[in-house]
Amino acid sequence: xxxxxxxxxxxxxxxxxxxxxxxxxxxxxxxxxxxxxxxxxxxxxxxxxxxxxxxxxxxxxxxxxxxxxxxxxxxxxxxxxxxxxxxxxxxxxxxxxxxxxxxxxxxxxxxxxxxxxxxxxxxxxxxxxxxxxxxxxxxxxxxxxxxxxxxxxxxxxxxxxxxxxxxxxxxxxxxxxxxxxxxxxxxxxxxxxxxxxxxxxxxxxxxxxxxxxxxxxxxxxxxxxxxxxxxxxxxxxxxxxxxxxxxxxxxxxxxxxxxxxxxxxxxxxxxxxxxxxxxxxxxxxxxxxxxxxxxxxxxxxxxxxxxxxxxx
Numbered sequence: 001x002x003x004x005x006x007x008x009x010x011x012x013x014x015x016x017x018x019x020x021x022x023x024x025x026x027x028x029x030x031x032x033x034x035x036x037x038x039x040x041x042x043x044x045x046x047x048x049x050x051x052x053x054x055x056x057x058x059x060x061x062x063x064x065x066x067x068x069x070x071x072x073x074x075x076x077x078x079x080x081x082x083x084x085x086x087x088x089x090x091x092x093x094x095x096x097x098x099x100x101x102x103x104x105x106x107x108x109x110x111x112x113x114x115x116x117x118x119x120x121x122x123x124x125x126x127x128x129x130x131x132x133x134x135x136x137x138x139x140x141x142x143x144x145x146x147x148x149x150x151x152x153x154x155x156x157x158x159x160x161x162x163x164x165x166x167x168x169x170x171x172x173x174x175x176x177x178x179x180x181x182x183x184x185x186x187x188x189x190x191x192x193x194x195x196x197x198x199x200x201x202x203x204x205x206x207x208x209x210x211x212x213x214x215x216x217x218x219x220x221x222x223x224x225x226x227x228x229x230x231x232x233x234x235x236x237x238x239x240x241x242x243x244x245x246x247x248x249x250x251x252x253x254x255x256x257x258x259x260x261x262x263x264x265x266x267x268x269x270x271x272x273x274x275x276x277x278x279x280x281x282x283x284x285x286x287x288x289x290x291x292x293x294x295x296x297x298x299x300x301x302x303x304x305x306x307x308x309x310x311x312x
Contacts, residue, residue, distance in 0.1 A: 021187050021218050021312040022151060024082035027074050028193070028274060030224040030302035031067050033089040034060050034135045035125040037301070044262040046298040060135040066299045068097045074304060075148065076109050084183070085146040086193035088224045092138025114148035117183060119169050123176035143181045145193045172197055172206040180210055194223035207235055212245035218312065219279035224302065229253050229275050236277070250283050252276040252307060256292040259302045276307050285309045
């Protein structure tokens, strides 16, 4: 079942709100929790090879720094508009680095510190069958959504304040390491950051509990879907059949692969399992096709994807 989370808020009387949805951008990236990579892809991981994790597990710190650099560059690039950065498989050691990065931009690139919503899974990843310590000090895993809005300011021009977000956490009933974190803004825009299980039954158990839109409000469902869009849309269609939310969703995929790994025979394995499911209300407000930032290389087994929307 979904859980309402206490949200950050400011006094409504002190905030200037918009009646229409302004332009915004949604960025999604499965940054890869290294314990999962060690457990499942130890001998065929491009990421482990790039950072020589086998030789020295402390090299994971180098990868965390590269993650922060990439996220920082994406935030700065899109800082002129409302921005959502949805991260999956976030290791606990990354959280303080993200906080430091956000603080470092306030007053220069950013007018105020973005909100960082963190949902820690009840399952804590553990290394199986490997010796030699741990790659993390904090091996917890989280979904993280960073929300920055340069336009939300108080009526007192000397103070910049972000509006409070309403949060809804939907854990997967049958997989304690998967779920969906929804952020709904004062304008009514909902951005859902999801990590959908690979197993179809587990995926259906999560998707059945998602609060799918029942009207034409702005809605974006994004993340690591672990299957191609046609299969996910079929699953969502089965769930919403006969309901008010039926037919209100539209998939936006990418031209480039969003995940790259290695098969058992060493051949590269490319897939398109990260994408956007949006409300049909937003269909004609897309500014450009979804972008895949594959130029970052093997920082993760997934690449960041970006989709921008114009004013509605």
